[in-house]
Amino acid sequence: MRPLKAVLLTLILIAIAAVFLLALAVHHGFRASTTPPSWEAHIARTIRNAAIPSHESQLKNPLTKDSRALQQGRDTFLTRRSICHGIDGSGRTPVGANLYPRVPDLRSSTTQHLTDGDLHYIIENGVQLTGMPAGIAHHAASADDTWSLVSFIRTLRATSTDEHKVQSATLASAHYSGSTACAKCHAAIYDRWKKTPMANVVLDPREHPDAITADPAHNPVSPFAPTDVAFVYGSLWKQRYFVKQGDDYVPLGVQWNFAQRKWLPYHVGPKTDWWTAVYPDDNRQRPTGPLCDGCHSVDYNIRTHQVAEWNVGCERCHGPGSEHSAHPLAENIVNPPRLDAIASTDTCVQCHSQGQPLSKPIEGHYYDWPVGYRVDLRLQDFWKLENCALGETSFYYFPDCTAHKNRMQGNDYA
Secondary structure, three states: OHHHHHHHHHHHHHHHHHHHHHHHHHHHOOOOOOOOOHHHHHHHHHHHHHOOOHHHHOOOOOOOOOHHHHHHHHHHHHHHHHHHHOOOOOOOOOOHHHOOOOOOOOOOHHHHOOOHHHHHHHHHHOOOOOOOOOOOOOOHHHHHHHHHHHHHHHHOOOOOHHHHHHHHHHHHHOOOOOOHHHHOOOHHHHHHHOOOHHHHOEEOOOOOOOOOOOOHHHOOOOOOOHHHOOEEEOOOOEEEEEEEEOOEEEEEEEEEEOOOOEEEEOOOOOOOOHHHHOOOOOHHHOOHHHHHHOOOEEOOOOOOOOOOEEOOOHHHHHOOOHHHHHOOOHHHOOOHHHOOHHHHHHHHHHHHOOEEEOOOOEOOEOOOOOOOOOOOOOHHHOEEEOOOOOOOOOOOEOOOOOEOOOOOOHHHHO
């Protein structure tokens, strides 16, 4: 009896929608560039949802707690679905903006209130009279692919106001535990992270004997002994060498360029970065704590010069994780994609857009990174980005305001 009612309801709704669509077509024509009115979108969603068989709607995602499936879903989404839905699920893409009806915002409550079974059915079967194609053919291998996509779509849900309050309170009392604490539940993600440049920006040659890539014996620019090096910075494009000086570090005047495979001088010249005007023109008087270490570590303490962890660890983007490590819940850790557009972008922009602290100096030092900022806060309360003038090439930007200088990719992200 229930399927018959669903069919009748569907037919009635289709008839009503047809009348409205006919009237709309007469008035506006059949233009894909026309934005559907809200009532039309509501009717279309109601028809779509009513057409999903009840037994399909009631299905539960069997891969909800499978971290590998979640990663698979993310990969599938980015390679196959992001062209329409965008990498953030917003649907704000050239394709999504020119389809009729528009590509839905997967982050919205309208989408997130659908059941697992609803999402699975829509992905598998597509939606007629829209740009949503049917998914992979029904077989055992594709079933996991579709459920993995469902898992990933769930992560796009925005953090609610109540969740954000709980999250902020938790972060205020939590402390940093280090990335190894994340490995017990997120082993696959941790293993991938360990191989990334983010995890290998800063290396201690005493712990990593192969950290110094080139042979210092053939360095004609500024010779140094490997035993003098406290930290090696960089493992992909260029490599620099820091030596201990007091309770801080300073850079040597040489770097290894991977692309050219040669030793080159390292010195930041005057009238380039803003801080060259306030530090002596001598590498030995340019400490890395104020100028580098805040972005190449987790929780750098400007007073003790100690860090919770060297390199860009998990907590650099997810906030202090002691509470989450002890009691794993979505509410007690930051998930940047679930933050609003500004806060989520700030997570990357904090170190990938050159700027200046709003307050300077701070306790007698000039910092080239946003002291006091952590994820879940507003970067604009700590940091003022360098301005870009369209059409002009500057030290920081190309004429289209994309990155000219290293760590200037913030505009590219946005």
